[in-house]
Ligand code: C2E
Ligand code: CA
């Protein structure tokens with residue numbers, strides 16, 4: 001079986017899958033990035049917080065050093081022994097040195113001591129265990145000067161002690177100053193004499209290391225240049241920036257991040273696994289969806305009865321070829337079964353369906369490589385195929401189909417004869433589109449149908465013109481019926497012995513057609529194939545019955561086309577007209593041709609029995625144009641046989657024809673059938689046919705067809 005195309009469904013599914021896959025990757029990347037980004041942010045923030053804390057610690061350390069200096073100055077300046085020594089008119093430098101100057105070595109709490117007078121001029125000094133020969137206050141730097149200027153009164157009057165940072169000539173130092181005074185009681189001086197103790201302690205790497213250890217700061221060190229990060233400025237009591245203290249940040253955030261990195265990796269792996277799971281699940285869902293869609297599509301593309309691809313599938317195939325822009329020739333073979341409707345009508349739809357199924361599967365086996373056979377609906381099939389040899393392949397497929405249908409088909413108990421009308425069209429889908437190709441194949445098929453069925457027609461442009469002409473006439477007939485453009489004329493039929501008119505044949509005329517009158521030969525066939533014959537035939541029958549009602553001595557013959565005869569409702573319609581018009585059934589005769597009778601003998605016989613049941617006679621028209629022998633036709637019980645003008649008209653010139661006519665008349669008479677000869681145009685023909693034993697005669701020799709008014713006045717004259 002040819003599966004309908006499904007690449008569109010698959011490609012949709014693939015696109016969706018790719019989208020989900022990409023979304024999954026995107027999700028994974030985002031989750032991982034988010035995790036690491038937040039980790040980074042947290043660690044950076046933690047580092048920053050720690051940094052601030054470290055800076056505060058360093059500041060605290062510096063302040064602590066200043067406080068210690070303050071305490072040191074307090075311990076040494078508020079001392080009764082010292083008061084006794086330094087307020088003397090001459091200083092005992094020996095005592096001073098042993099009390100303060102040598103102390104440096106012992107406990108490393110300070111490195112310089114100075115004694116200043118009431119004007120803050122140094123009287124004595126020692127620096128790093130060495131006496132200073134001529135101590136100068138400038139040695140102590142601007143920071144110290146600032147302490148003096150700011151607190152001069154507080155130092156003297158309030159006896160307060162001050163400490164701060166300064167840059168001495170020996171380096172950066174913590175310096176403290178306080179009035180030397182007794183532990184208790186007032187300072188026993190009557191004049192302005194004052195002695196102040198100044199202590200310095202210079203910062204060095206050892207001191208900084210100790211400080212760092214105490215405050216848990218790594219690598220605390222001094223910088224003259226401002227470092228990039230992790231530092232605080234050291235400001236003297238005078239407000240000048242002396243330099244910077246810096247240290248190595250601990251970066252606890254980074255340590256935490258490192259510590260947590262294993263866990264994070266695990267979380268990332270878990271997230272990735274979840275996402276992979278999600279992708280897998282949605283892919284499976286998608287796959288199922290696509291498969292369901294594909295199935296639904298296949299269903300929509302398949303004919304439920306024959307399981308062949310349907311019309312839609314075929315059109316899509318052609319559409320796909322067309323979209324591909326391939327210039328190669330594409331062929332369409334259109335197959336329409338002949339007489340399938342009768343199978344349905346006579347044997348029922350069940351048998352009809354079985355027939356379609358068995359024909360469908362038989363045709364499938366005949367499909368050439370690469371071709372697609374579809375059932376278009378009803379009794380129509382079509383094959384499409386392309387390629388270099390498409391033309392020959394299509395033609396041989398069509399022949400094979402006819403050959404297959406040539407043999408009787410068995411459906412259950414029944415044997416059914418059926419044929420097909422086939423049309424073939426070919427063109428490149430670049431030049432004509434698929435619906436045009438279809439239309440052409442349809443036209444060719446139609447031509448097969450109207451030219452005798454059971455045959456193959458190849459499309460050509462002339463066919464197209466013919467078809468267009470037909471379509472125009474179809475429309476004209478439809479309009480003409482609505483606009484009352486049709487008339488019925490009557491041709492007298494005379495008794496062969498008396499030559500008196502005994503009946504008329506009703507013949508349709510189309511005088512009021514806008515494009516000009518058209519003889520029935522040129523539109524009856526079109527009315528038949530388009531189905532318009534039902535309405536047209538009904539019109540003629542009704543009109544003729546009305547017209548002839550009052551001419552009570554005349555019989556009326558009305559032509560019935562095979563298509564009408566095929567209508568299962570036909571007998572009922574005739575009965576309807578008879579009762580509707582009040583026309584006596586025994587005066588009516590219906591003329592049918594052998595075409596339909598031969599195609600559907602069972603149905604034809606049944607119809608004839610029914611019509612006779614109404615009281616109506618049935619005549620076989622156009623005898624001599626077909627192939628049937630009179631012997632075969634007897635079983636249908638025709639009342640009359642009409643010998644066609646193509647045979648009867650030869651009686652005076654062709655001996656063989658004369659013999660045939662003679663034989664036919666004898667047999668028909670013997671079988672109890674009346675014989676009418678048509679198309680008599682001269683006296684000789686009339687005489688010969690009379691002699692041969694015809695019962696009735698018809699032809700221009702007696703009268704041409706005429707309108708009902710003429711017939712009436714003629715009857716009155718003969719009165
Ligand atoms: P037909 O049934 O064989 O009708 C007889 C045809 O022969 C008529 O042609 C008639 O005018 C013509 N004819 C009669 N005598 C002579 C003669 O002496 N010489 C010649 N050359 N022709 C003669 P018409 O009316 O053109 O009809 C042609 C055919 O159209 C009819 O052939 C019939 O098959 C069909 N037809 C006409 N009217 C109807 C109708 O109402 N229903 C159906 N189904 N078919 C009709
Ligand atoms: Ca006729």
Ligand code: CA
Nearest residue numbers: 621622644678
């Ligand atoms: Ca005829």
